[in-house]
Ligand SMILES: Nc1ncnc2c1ncn2[C@@H]1O[C@H](COP(=O)(O)OP(=O)(O)OP(=O)(O)O)[C@@H](O)[C@H]1O
């Protein structure tokens with residue numbers, strides 16, 4: 401089966417600073433893959449490259465085997481990729497419902513798996529707050545809007561950048577509880593996480609990134625803690 | 641009585657200023673682009689309108705029909721060719737680019753139309769008025785005001801209830817996040833500037849009918865538009881309308897205190913608002 405997404409020798413730069421050094425990742429349709437790594441490893445850079453926010457060569461990123469590297473973000477979205485960006489990035493000054501409508505207005509061509517009502521049934525609190533300015537919601541609720549917004553783009557591949565960051569454990573559980581429903585809709589998911597056990601639990605496969613390189617990959621259930629520790633911190637002697 | 645007259649004439653003058661200000665409310669208030677060619681574009685459109693009128697022998701309403709689409713096309717081109725390349729968090733690049741363009745436009749207009757003041761013949765409508773007691777109300781200023789109200793209402797609806805309006809507000813709030821949600825900000829911005837300059841097509845015709853235009857006049861219109869948007873509050877279309885009213889009324893009342901004081905009174909009220917309520921009347925802080 402053609403992977404929905406593959407990156408081939410992906411390199412990325414911020415000016416002269418190189419953040420990614422030849423990253424090879426493959427994601428099959430419908431599978432959930434976790435990407436873990438320490439602060440500054442390059443996880444967000446990886447996702448931003450896929451979304452077209454960082455200049456890369458066309459062959460470096462392929463959607464359904466088609467080179468798309470460097471295409472503008474809106475084209476990537478119409479190709480069936482959506483992102484829950486780091487820091488949520490809601491549209492300030494717009495209501496919860498308006499935030500969601502922007503995604504509906506600009507959804508990919510895929511048939512409407514996700515509707516406003518379905519998002520509201522995933523996160524009932526959003527229905528209550530639909531007329532409130534998005535910036536007035538709590539952190540967890542804002543994260544729900546950000547996830548809902550990405551789903552309403554009707555993605556076949558959903559990229560999630562640290563959706564648990566800064567949230568209370570109860571809220572994290574609440575958010576992760578909806579992941580199975582997203583997978584059942586046939587959507588492949590990339591979960592970027594700093595919380596390793598959460599990432600292992602929620603994914604089929606796992607990649608570990610260190611200083612812009614993939615240092616470990618395998619089935620989430622089969623990778624040991626020691627392997628992860630070595631890949632995460634760089635060699636078994638990296639941390640005393 | 642003269643104060644009531646001042647108030648009424650001020651509101652009517654505000655109608656014209658509102659037409660300058662609406663496009664600015666979109667570009668500066670929402671998109672945060674500092675477009676220093678705003679006034680020059682209006683003058684350019686007015687001069688084109690005047691030339692069209694005499695060359696084709698058409699009346700002002702036919703000029704309006706031709707000028708508004710032309711204005712929108714100019715706006716679209718301006719955004720595509722210039723502003724999309726310089727738009728960023730930093731307002732300085734757009735400021736410098738449009739400053740250069742403004743100087744170039746003024747010089748080009750001087751070459752083509754010379755420094756003479758001109759106006760658009762209205763076939764008598766410019767003189768028509770109603771008399772109520774001792775107060776005269778011009779027909780044309782009332783038409784200008786009604787047009788301003790319709791344009792403001794239409795733009796306000798467009799911003800709050802359409803796909804385009806949402807995309808524009810989303811892009812203005814966080815252009816990267818909007819792009820990641822499937823919006824093409826460059827197209828949305830080009831359309832927004834087309835609308836903003838399109839509205840100047842209306843302003844140009846009414847300016848040409850109500851008073852005179854000369855190539856160097858754009859600076860004043862630019863300032864009035866900025867002031868109206870800031871008085872009303874950034875990002876609010878009706879705010880800009882209200883700001884234009886405040887400006888028109890201040891000038892008109894000031895003029896009745898002393899004919900030399902009118903324009904200055906408008907600027908003083910602007911500074912007062914800036915000091916007392918820097919976020920503007922409708923602005924949130
Ligand atoms: N806009 C930028 N300009 C310059 N360097 C950047 C920029 N953004 C990120 N970097 C650098 O690129 C590297 C990778 O950053 P990135 O944000 O991708 O890491 P990350 O794995 O997402 O980290 P975190 O877990 O903290 O979000 C870091 O060294 C970072 O300092």
Ligand SMILES: [Mg+2]
Pocket residue numbers: 443444445486561
């Ligand atoms: Mg990150």
